[in-house]
Amino acid sequence: MHVKHLLLIATLALAACASQESKDDELSEAELYRQAQSALDDKSYTTAVNKLKALESRYPFGRYAEQAQLELIYAYYKNMEPEAAKSAADRFIRLHPQHPQVDYAYYLKGLAAFDQDNGLLARFMPLDMSKRDPGAARDSYNEFARLTSRYPNSRYAPDAKQRMIFLRNRLAANEVHVGQYYLTRKAYVAAANRGRYVVENFQETPAVGDGLALMVEAYQHLGLDDLAASSLATLKLNYPQHPSLDNGRFVPRESMDERGWLARATLGLVETDTTLEPGETRASQDVQRQYEEAEDALPDELKTERKRSWWSRLTFGLFD
Template identity: 70%
Template sequence: MPVNKLLLIAALALIAACSSKTVIDENLTENELYAQAQEDLGSSRYSTAIEKLKALESRYPFGRYAEQAQLELIYAYFKSVEPEAARAAADRFIRLHPQHPSVDYAYYIKGLSSFEQDRGLISRFIPLDMTKRDPGAARDSFNEFAQLTSRSPNSRYAPDAKARMIYLRNLLAAYEVHAGDYYLKRKAYVAAANRGRYIVENFQGTPAVGDGLAIMTEAYHHLGMQDLKQTSLDALKLNYPEHPSLDGGEFKVTYKQKEERSWLYRNTVGLFDNAAPLPPGQTRASQDVIQQYEDAEEAIPGELKEGLQGEEEKERSWFSYLTFGLFD
């Protein structure tokens, strides 16, 4: 069977599964409804389990399984890859039962939902660099795990949460390094220096601190701030003597400027400093167009250019000029 037909069948099956709604017998007792929900969870039928757990909570809000159903609902949403729903269910449980013995579980699944949110279906099969993606979910996950470890330091979930926090902190620091490199490449040296300083001040203990010092050193080098450059370089040499930006103790500039900029250009991002005054009636845009035309003209092969020059030497009538030579 062709692959496109298989994909079509799979898509239709998925749509049918999503559109179908579980019909729950209204005569089921609380025990029966909870038992069926547990059976669905055990068989990985999470969508069906969600419907039954919601029905259990709505039909028996003060029953013996009401609070447990809320906890199971958080887990069912998480396993069905609905991170926003899982986090909402966890928030609701924490708000309703802040002193519940299992409230640490709600915090843990909430943090785990944010942790897995960035690691979607595609990233599980395609090797994506997570440090270059939007860190919003990673930052949320770190904060949620931090709440768990601070509120319940002896929780059974605390060790795993702490391990994930170390990973997330390194990931967030690496993202800041990518941002600093981007600013260096764009010659936004003040922003690059600020980003490097932010890494050094807020991510101590991560491998990215050396990169932050290197970003600061290079940014201050381009800005001509020799004292700040030397301070950053000394810290880099002292703490990270094997950093890739150092070659025999000397700093290697990664992004070299094409031309020397004046102090006015560096401090005003080029707004008030031009290489040469513009001729009357010209703008930078018009100069760029002229330069593009000249570059294109130089790229014309010699033999073709000679033919064009021969054509230009011919006398042209006013009609030829008006019609751009279409009817010559």
């Protein structure tokens, strides 16, 4: 019974869509455009998208065709379809590179990427957006940069420049977060490179001080005292109130690494704590250690008196 009801609903929906398409086919270009404008005014963006698409497909060379393509970008953007909005903007820019309102297409493309990260959770919960994937923020920054460089006198350029400042700060903060993650993983070369990248490429952002602090700590862990000292001097001179400084003394986030130079140079891939016997590997050492721990945990009455080699125990006596 439920299946029949679902089929009936689906049939009615398809019929309604077909009826609507049939009605749209009967409308003139001017009427379709008027209805699309009315839907935009009423914030019925799905309807506006459908009307504008119908107008463009039925009258591709009509008087409203170019305007419909431009307003379709806006309808997609307001309907929270950022990928469709960016695709429509790319198409308009490709077809009409000399259009007097092509700067608007660039601006909407940047806005679509700008809002792509700001979903419902980001709007209503205190999320740190700089810790999220910066892909959309980077795309938005690039689109706004194209707009301001190609159309510096555009009416949208001032807003685009303000958004670029915000996005640049976010991208710089993201680089710092990545560098701090590398510190916790003891990947000090990668952390130092991230800090240097922030200092060299994101000047005049609040993250420059954090980038210098990353460099100081990473160089200290690597034993590069000269580089650490010069970075610390720059940090003290330009950011004397930075949280990593306590009365002029640098306070590292992570404890100093006690590993050998080879372990530090290989980012922990090669440890030198214990000596390997010929033919032995780190994996076999781990298995041996686990076996010994399990054997020690056995009751005394179950422990064997026969002393076997680690190879015998590892192979369960198959090669004794």
